[in-house]
Amino acid sequence: SFPAAIATGDVDLNCPHNCNNHNTHFFGTDKQIVRRGQAFNFYVNFQNREWDDSRDTISFTVETGLRPCESNGTKCNFSLGKWIDHSCWSACYKPHQKKCMNITLFPPTNACIGRHILNMHVTSCNRTYDRCLGDFYILFNPWCADDPVYMYNEAHRKEYVLNEQGMLYQGVHKYITSRPWHFGQFEDGILDICLKLLDMGANYHHDSNRESNWRNDPVHVSMVVNHMNNDYLQGAKPLSWNGSVPILQQWYKGRCRPVRYGDSASLASVMCTVMRCLGIPSRVVTNFYSPQRAENALVVNELFDCTGKTLRGKDSLWSYHCWNESWMARRDLNQCCGDWQCLDPTPLETGRGSICCGPTWVRSIKDGDLDLDYDGHHMFSRLNASCVGWLSQGSVSKTKLHYDTWPCGQYISTKCIGSDLREDITRAYKYELGMDQRLYLDSQEFEILIIRNINKHILFIVKVPTSLRSPFLSDAGIAMRLKMANCPVYGQDVCLQWVLENLRKEPKNLNFNLCAQVMTCNGCPLDQFWKDNMNVILGPREGKKHWSYLIHSCWSKVNTILKSSCVFHQLLGKPRVHATCTAEISFSNPLQENLRNCVLNLEGCGLFKEPTTIE
Structure with a gap:
């Protein structure tokens, strides 16, 4: 009699174990979410007999995108072998238990990120049949030395990839204020929303082929995210946002229509959420005194009248401006090691329209190597522009008052690793001036x-x-x-x-x-x-x-928000996991006047399904 073809039974994708090994268990362990350049394993059970190498073979097909194709890296076929080949998609196996095989599958470091479909093709005794093993997700891997986003320091990886809480720095350089921000990159549904954003952003990529393999390159992925996250014209006040999750959820539920509006801080923070979710180490950076819409990129003109009143001109000097930094090795610049790259999702208005700068190598900004990067000269001017004051003497005449070479690019700040303190990273962008910075003012300055x-x-x-x-x-x-x-x-x-x-x-x-x-x-x-x-x-x-x-x-008529020290909260009863609890929230008026039209915004990770507003 002829031997019977082997029949596959249950397949255990081993999601909890794989997610823990790949540092993706923060998403949950009900889905197979892995990082490229690192193997994962699953178990295949057989119904009728043991595996026999002489009669049985298995091959796999991995596909991603709408139109998978081997030529652009969105489809790959490979066979089950005896060992792993780290240069390409590969798989190997070892016996596990009776009628059970432990299969190890390896996604290479040039694999495209995103949702993939895994199909298994079994050939046994001249009979071939297919078994779909479902979908799984591949992310960038900052734990893998061969991945361009590799970050060697574990404390840095915990801060810039795994930390869902951040601090945003605002105000002016002499009075820097901070407020917390919930990135929420591991919240339910955020990964699918981020991948949807890449799908929508494919049209912004220079390659007309939507299914090209640009998703394997963090530089190109960051460019797509940067250009998608930049609509800020009208809508909710920027300070009403305390985290990225409600913004991304509103965008997704609203059929990918822009969510308005956000200032530079919220735009950079949402981009940071997307990048961390995809596995690219990222952080939000604040620059104090940042020129926007300057006709001359290296000069900001300020106009005053004879009383000292500031007049509105064509140039604009923002008191602070936020952007995103992402860590990656730039293969296009022949970098062998990772470094910080600037990405600014806030549109910069130029004579040729609006642009979003980056990725720009931070070191190239410091050294003035402006021909290396995407829009590097714009980032350089924001940090090194001079400020010229003019006294208006009518509709056409004006007199120069002062020329200040120092106002732009001060106290460039980001959150410290492992704490909520502020870290000054100005020296990463600018060399220290070798001169006395004491100012002697113009007689009309x-x-x-x-x-x-x-x-x-x-x-x-x-x-x-x-x-x-x-x-x-x-x-x-x-x-x-x-x-x-x-x-x-x-x-x-x-x-x-x-x-x-x-x-x-x-x-x-x-x-x-x-x-x-x-x-x-x-x-x-x-x-x-x-x-x-x-x-x-x-x-x-x-x-x-x-x-x-x-x-x-x-x-006193300027709108304000009560300091957190004026707001008190207390839990009524002992809180328990997965159980409803009650909290009492109260606030006191610190002013010697009545407050009207007060609004209390409540938001908490894992505590509220959605932000709550009490008027």
Whole structure:
């Protein structure tokens, strides 16, 4: 009699074990989610007899995309062998138990990321049949030395790949504020949403073939994500977002229509979520004083009137701007080791339209090698542009007031590894200036001090007009410094301290015009709400201190948000996993006035199915 063809039985994909080994168990263990360049295994049971190498063979087909094709790397056929070949898709086996085989499958480091279908073809005793083993997901692997996204430090991998919590830094360089952000890259459904974003973004790729193998290259993947995550025109206020998950879910449920709107911080944070979800180490970076829409990439022009009021011009100097950094080895630049690459999903308006910069090698920005990268000159100008102040003297005439080479690219910040503290990474982008940074102001120059207040700023501009021939106070023999005597708190007056010094032997008679106006964080001047005049007489080589007070009632109409210290929460009862619990949330009014139209936003990872708003 002829031997019977072997019959396959149950297949155990061994998902929990594989997910733990591949650091993907944070997604859950009900799906097969693995990282390329690292083998995973599963078990195949046979119904009627033991496996026989002389009569039985198995081959596999792995497919991804809408139109899988071997020529572009989206389809691969390979046979079950005796050992693993790490240069390509391969599989090997060993006996496990009676009528059971342990199969090890290896996805190479150039495999395309995304959802794949695995089919098994069994040939036994001249009979062939197929068995679909279902789908599985492949991600980039920062734990694999052969993957371009490899990161050698485990603490760095935990922070930039596995950590779902982050901190965003905003404000101005002298008063940096922070707020938490929930990236949520391992939340239910986020992986499928991120892959859907790649599907939609395929049209943005330079290759017209949607099913090309660009998904195996982190550079091309990052370009697609960067160009997809950039609509911010109208809709919800940016500060209403506390995490990426609601934004991505709204985009997915809304049939991939843009979610509006987000500032640079939320755009960079959502991109960071997508990149970490796909396995690319990423972090959000904040740059303080960042030019946007500048006609001359290396010069930002600011326009003032004779009272010191900032006028709206064509150029814009944002008080802060966020982008994303992703870690990868740039094969297109012949890099053998990974390094940080800049990706800015916020559109930059240029004379040729809007663009999204990156990926740009951070070191190339520091060294000025601007011909190496995607839009490297735009990133360089944001960090090294000079600021020129002009005094408006009518509709067509203006006088140059000052030229400042230092305002842009200050205190570049990101979250520290393993803590919520801020790390200053300015030296990664810029060489330290080898000169004294003490400023001697122009006799008609404006000293600018910005106070952070939620999504708006209060801008204090101090003008020191004289009839001196020289445009600089240092030439005129006057040194001046201005600072806040106290940290501004909503509900309290703001105290400004002036330090004036006469460097000459003759007395000085100076007149100061002071004004304050609201500035948005993107450099848009609003109404002037306070101004004053002060006359100061300085004797020969005399120094004086003066104080100016901005009364709270002058700026109390600016919208604000209560500090977290004013909000209290307490759990009522002992919390238990998978059980409903009750919490009491209360807040106290720290101001000497009534608060109206208050809104309390509640959001918690694993605690609420969706964010809750209480008015």
